[in-house]
Amino acid sequence: MNRLRLSLYTFAVVLFCMCVTACYEDKGNYDYTELTEVRIDTVGTGILDFYSVQRYDVLTLAPNVYYDGRLATDSDPLDYVWTMYATATSAITDYTVDTLGTERVLSAPITRKAESYALQLTVTNREDLTQTYFRTSLRVDEVIAGGWVVFYECADEPGKSDVGVVMNNLTKRNLVKDREFWDLYTASNGEHLDGVPVRVRKTVVSLADDPITMVTDKELVLVNNASFVNTFNFEDFFFDAPSVRKIAFYGNTGMQARGELLINDNKVYTTSWNGLSRTNSFGVGSYGDYGELAPWASDIKGQNFNSVVYDQTNKRFIKQNYGTVEMTPFAAQDEDVAFDVNNVGGTMLMGDYGMGASVNMPYEYHIFSNGNERFLTISNFANTNAASTRVGMNKYDITASPGIQQATTMAAASLGQYVLYGSGNKVYNLQYNRSTTADVYWTAPSSGEEVVCIRMQKFYFFTLHRAMLPNADAVVHIATWNESTKEGKVYMYQINPASGAFVGDPYIYTVPGKVKDMCWNSIMGG
Numbered sequence: 001m002n003r004l005r006l007s008l009y010t011f012a013v014v015l016f017c018m019c020v021t022a023c024y025e026d027k028g029n030y031d032y033t034e035l036t037e038v039r040i041d042t043v044g045t046g047i048l049d050f051y052s053v054q055r056y057d058v059l060t061l062a063p064n065v066y067y068d069g070r071l072a073t074d075s076d077p078l079d080y081v082w083t084m085y086a087t088a089t090s091a092i093t094d095y096t097v098d099t100l101g102t103e104r105v106l107s108a109p110i111t112r113k114a115e116s117y118a119l120q121l122t123v124t125n126r127e128d129l130t131q132t133y134f135r136t137s138l139r140v141d142e143v144i145a146g147g148w149v150v151f152y153e154c155a156d157e158p159g160k161s162d163v164g165v166v167m168n169n170l171t172k173r174n175l176v177k178d179r180e181f182w183d184l185y186t187a188s189n190g191e192h193l194d195g196v197p198v199r200v201r202k203t204v205v206s207l208a209d210d211p212i213t214m215v216t217d218k219e220l221v222l223v224n225n226a227s228f229v230n231t232f233n234f235e236d237f238f239f240d241a242p243s244v245r246k247i248a249f250y251g252n253t254g255m256q257a258r259g260e261l262l263i264n265d266n267k268v269y270t271t272s273w274n275g276l277s278r279t280n281s282f283g284v285g286s287y288g289d290y291g292e293l294a295p296w297a298s299d300i301k302g303q304n305f306n307s308v309v310y311d312q313t314n315k316r317f318i319k320q321n322y323g324t325v326e327m328t329p330f331a332a333q334d335e336d337v338a339f340d341v342n343n344v345g346g347t348m349l350m351g352d353y354g355m356g357a358s359v360n361m362p363y364e365y366h367i368f369s370n371g372n373e374r375f376l377t378i379s380n381f382a383n384t385n386a387a388s389t390r391v392g393m394n395k396y397d398i399t400a401s402p403g404i405q406q407a408t409t410m411a412a413a414s415l416g417q418y419v420l421y422g423s424g425n426k427v428y429n430l431q432y433n434r435s436t437t438a439d440v441y442w443t444a445p446s447s448g449e450e451v452v453c454i455r456m457q458k459f460y461f462f463t464l465h466r467a468m469l470p471n472a473d474a475v476v477h478i479a480t481w482n483e484s485t486k487e488g489k490v491y492m493y494q495i496n497p498a499s500g501a502f503v504g505d506p507y508i509y510t511v512p513g514k515v516k517d518m519c520w521n522s523i524m525g526g
Contacts (some may be wrong), residue, residue: 087118163193236281268307
């Protein structure tokens, strides 16, 4: 009896549901619209399934895109996006997706670091939002090896720094194609380096794979010498990094010694390395009875000292003996010495190492001011020990030399008795043993250009200077800045090393900033 009641109840419920369903009006739209076909075709275009390119090469791809059975035109409702992303899987892989272009034809430099990538074209139909894809593989290899490094304050972001490399037959041996690269730090690290440039330096750690040191007033970093990827930051240089960053100078501890020197917050930090690696770090900063330090330290001093610097307040050179951190004066100098390094009597304006007793024993050249007076000094720190009493080699009064009051940069020759200095839109050649009045050496092509940096093509580590540096001592690099146009230039001239006379026409490069320093990127084989 109960089963019969349950069956009748179930039947009634089912019948009710069928009635309700029958009364429901279906208002759905069952009209189907055929989608417009979008097709990407690479047949006959020369496009490959795989590309191997060198970093910073421009890659051009022009696939055919068909819309509704015909070649697409600009009036068709299509959007194009070319993207690039890494396909490798590792802890250091950068998985950022870069947009390379928004046109059907791609023509863009490949700036991502050496890695395997996918390159994809996405075509979107704006009418129905459907997407069509094309994908190819890409292997990027590093191409930067050797060349001339240019360190500058960025025109597009003052207060930030970046770096470029120029390769031509003056700066790199056996070069097939001239190349230039700019904003390399941004390309590899995503943004400019913080701070204004202080110095760029290729410090010898090993002979095959040395990083480049980039120094601003706020940052101290190492970058890979081919990719310019940041591998080392300020804190990594120290056992215990100082809390204040006020960087004035970075350099080397000697022309054959392998180590570093840093002036930060008016203290001197040094370190030396054992073997072919950066095995030690900066320790305790210097102490002693000294005042404000000049933004300079000797790169080519003898191995008896950790450092030689200049005390602007007391107008004297001071030294840090090997194995200590105390800054002390030199020994009392002979009465007949050309000038007393313990009592120079001027404010250091600029300096560079140049011609000395031999190729392996260069001297230091400095321009000093004392009121309106200007004088050039030549010092021997390369063959000096704590007991040396004849460090000051020569002193020249160059007050009457043209442009010297406004001079901002200098370079000393290693194979000739001359110093170049920049003032206004001119470079002057001071042949100090012939005359204390310099001759006009070069004038910038535009009156708006001001000379901001001069560097001779030489290298402090003399084992590499003669064996590997191309055109050693035979090239001068002149950098200018035009404040009105916010444009930098670098002019490279081959010269007679003995006199500085030009040989042939220059290479000329436009720099996206104001150059502060330049150096050679030493790579095995030059």
